[in-house]
Amino acid sequence: MMNDELIKLIDAEKEILSTLPKNNIRNKKKYVETLDKDISDYSDTFDKVKKEVLKRKQVICDKITENNDLDVLLEKVSLIKKELYLFNDYNSAYEKMGFDKILYNLVIDDTKTLEDVNEDIYACVLKFKEAGIELKDVNFKYSPIAYEYMKEFFKYIKNLKDSSLKNKFEELYWQFPDIIMHIETTFKNLYYKNIKVFDKYLISLKNKVISDNKKDIFELYKEEKEKYDLVNRNNMFEIFNKFKNRELNPDDYSRVKIDQLLNTFIEVDNIDEKTYQDIIVNLSKLYNTTIEYQKYLKYNYILENMRKIYAEKEKYKDVVKIKIKEINKEEKKLLRLVKKFYPLKLKNKKPDLIDKLNMDINNQMKVIKGLYESLEEDKFNECVKSLNDNSEISSMLGIANSYYIYQYKCLKEVNEESSFNDVSNNIIDLGDLLCSPYNNLINNINIGDDKDIKIIISERYKLANINISVDQLEDEGNLENIQNNIEKIFIFDNISKCPVELGDIEYVYKVSNLIKTDDN
Amino acid sequence: MDNMDLKKISNEELLDVYKTLEDFLEFLQSESDKEKNVGENDE
Numbered sequence: 001m002m003n004d005e006l007i008k009l010i011d012a013e014k015e016i017l018s019t020l021p022k023n024n025i026r027n028k029k030k031y032v033e034t035l036d037k038d039i040s041d042y043s044d045t046f047d048k049v050k051k052e053v054l055k056r057k058q059v060i061c062d063k064i065t066e067n068n069d070l071d072v073l074l075e076k077v078s079l080i081k082k083e084l085y086l087f088n089d090y091n092s093a094y095e096k097m098g099f100d101k102i103l104y105n106l107v108i109d110d111t112k113t114l115e116d117v118n119e120d121i122y123a124c125v126l127k128f129k130e131a132g133i134e135l136k137d138v139n140f141k142y143s144p145i146a147y148e149y150m151k152e153f154f155k156y157i158k159n160l161k162d163s164s165l166k167n168k169f170e171e172l173y174w175q176f177p178d179i180i181m182h183i184e185t186t187f188k189n190l191y192y193k194n195i196k197v198f199d200k201y202l203i204s205l206k207n208k209v210i211s212d213n214k215k216d217i218f219e220l221y222k223e224e225k226e227k228y229d230l231v232n233r234n235n236m237f238e239i240f241n242k243f244k245n246r247e248l249n250p251d252d253y254s255r256v257k258i259d260q261l262l263n264t265f266i267e268v269d270n271i272d273e274k275t276y277q278d279i280i281v282n283l284s285k286l287y288n289t290t291i292e293y294q295k296y297l298k299y300n301y302i303l304e305n306m307r308k309i310y311a312e313k314e315k316y317k318d319v320v321k322i323k324i325k326e327i328n329k330e331e332k333k334l335l336r337l338v339k340k341f342y343p344l345k346l347k348n349k350k351p352d353l354i355d356k357l358n359m360d361i362n363n364q365m366k367v368i369k370g371l372y373e374s375l376e377e378d379k380f381n382e383c384v385k386s387l388n389d390n391s392e393i394s395s396m397l398g399i400a401n402s403y404y405i406y407q408y409k410c411l412k413e414v415n416e417e418s419s420f421n422d423v424s425n426n427i428i429d430l431g432d433l434l435c436s437p438y439n440n441l442i443n444n445i446n447i448g449d450d451k452d453i454k455i456i457i458s459e460r461y462k463l464a465n466i467n468i469s470v471d472q473l474e475d476e477g478n479l480e481n482i483q484n485n486i487e488k489i490f491i492f493d494n495i496s497k498c499p500v501e502l503g504d505i506e507y508v509y510k511v512s513n514l515i516k517t518d519d520n
Numbered sequence: 521m522d523n524m525d526l527k528k529i530s531n532e533e534l535l536d537v538y539k540t541l542e543d544f545l546e547f548l549q550s551e552s553d554k555e556k557n558v559g560e561n562d563e
Contacts, residue, residue, distance in 0.1 A: 002529050003536040010544045017551070028555055035552040039545060045524070046541040052526045053538050507531040514538060 063499045064240045073228040086206040091402035093198035101404040118160040131201040143182040222437035236498045250506040258492040282464040287486045288438035295433045313385040319378040389448035
């Protein structure tokens with residue numbers, strides 16, 4: 001009513017203003033004076049109203065407090081997650097230390113600058129140091145070219161941007177364009193020479209985690225992740241802020257609209273509290289299943305590729321052992337060449353022979369590099385060989401996710417445009433899926449199964465009276481639609497349990513649109 | 521107008537009042553600016 005009275009008052013004011021003469025400068029001046037007086041009078045009232053509007057908004061906002069447990073829970077989950085790689089039985093210390101990724105990218109990433117290359121070399125040196133191995137230039141004598149560069153590298157290790165180091169690289173690069181390959185292969189040789197040290201180091205880390213937690217680390221992760229997810233899903237502070245920032249619209253959360261959404265999943269009238277809570281639990285499960293299924297579809301290209309390798313698994317018997325023998329044999333040949341090279345180089349005699357030896361060493365290094373690359377593939381293939389028809393598809397995905405180079409090549413096959421970042425992101429994303437506490441599909445479907453997963457999901461939820469048709473699971477858009485609808489039901493559920501009502505949220509939402517303040 | 525007891529009105533009506541005042545102030549300001557501009561040009 002107050003607004004109606006105000007409108008009448010304003011209309012009358014406008015009427016008076018319209019009757020004021022503006023026919024000469026004097027009258028116009030008077031008209032402007034009247035306008036300015038009105039502005040001053042109404043501004044006072046407006047300020048008073050604005051103050052009351054914001055005061056009421058603040059009273060509502062103060063009822064919703066931030067949950068400080070969330071950060072603590074997230075930190076706990078993140079800390080445990082960082083240790084999980086130690087318990088991966090599918091790969092070796094080489095992958096666990098990250099040498100596969102650094103050394104592979106070092107060679108194939110042609111966008112790397114000399115600074116990037118030096119940073120990668122430094123990262124490898126640090127990884128050796130982490131395991132207790134202090135590398136020096138002499139450790140690189142395996143390749144005279146790598147040794148030549150690493151002598152300078154260690155001299156400038158505290159200032160890798162020094163121009164002398166850059167000059168040295170350029171000088172060597174024009175003579176030996178394969179210099180990076182020499183450094184890469186030398187690091188691989190150094191790793192295998194010290195493999196036991198790395199294994200021991202990782203076992204000591206693993207044992208520390210075991211003694212600190214006294215519980216299966218994957219189970220512990222799942223427990224903590226579930227705790228975090230539950231608190232996060234019910235994080236009313238964040239939900240409320242989304243309304244306040246107008247990312248969410250309260251109109252979408254009316255009882256009528258939520259009932260309509262609920263009816264797309266379940267046909268019930270007059271839902272009692274117990275049934276409602278059961279529905280929320282089942283929808284929560286369905287939500288997780290759709291995410292799991294979505295990721296299953298996303299990574300199906302890996303399963304298809306791995307099934308081909310798996311079909312030929314008998315080919316991969318003892319391949320690693322055989323390859324290591326072959327590498328040892330070729331490295332002996334290299335050593336013979338290197339042994340001839342150093343004394344001649346020291347005396348600076350027979351330059352033609354030095355050139356010939358350099359060429360032979362380079363060729364031999366290429367052979368060894370090829371063998372090391374093939375060894376990495378063999379390690380992967382031998383791991384696939386450990387699977388059988390009864391293995392779950394999560395094991396297959398777990399193996400794929402343990403080998404960076406395989407993931408890289410596999411993704412490039414389906415999408416040539418994929419970047420190194422895409423591969424790294426996929427590894428993180430697939431890793432999240434593999435240790436998720438909510439997996440039902442990938443942990444129960446075997447490699448040999450040819451069941452239609454959509455039917456399995458649909459039938460499973462029919463048992464819980466949730467309607468979800470095979471068609472609804474058909475494409476990405478539909479799956480996202482299901483997830484969005486369930487998220488809305490969760491938000492409604494949270495609103496119904498929190499100290500403010502939907503009407504209050506609507507008020508805050510409208511105020512945020514009318515008055516811009518620092519917090520919206 | 522000064523005697524408006526804002527405490528007695530609902531949230532919804534408070535926002536209506538806010539909007540009405542805001543619109544009227546905008547109208548007054550634009551009228552004032554318009555006349556001031558015309559005045560400056562006349563001079």
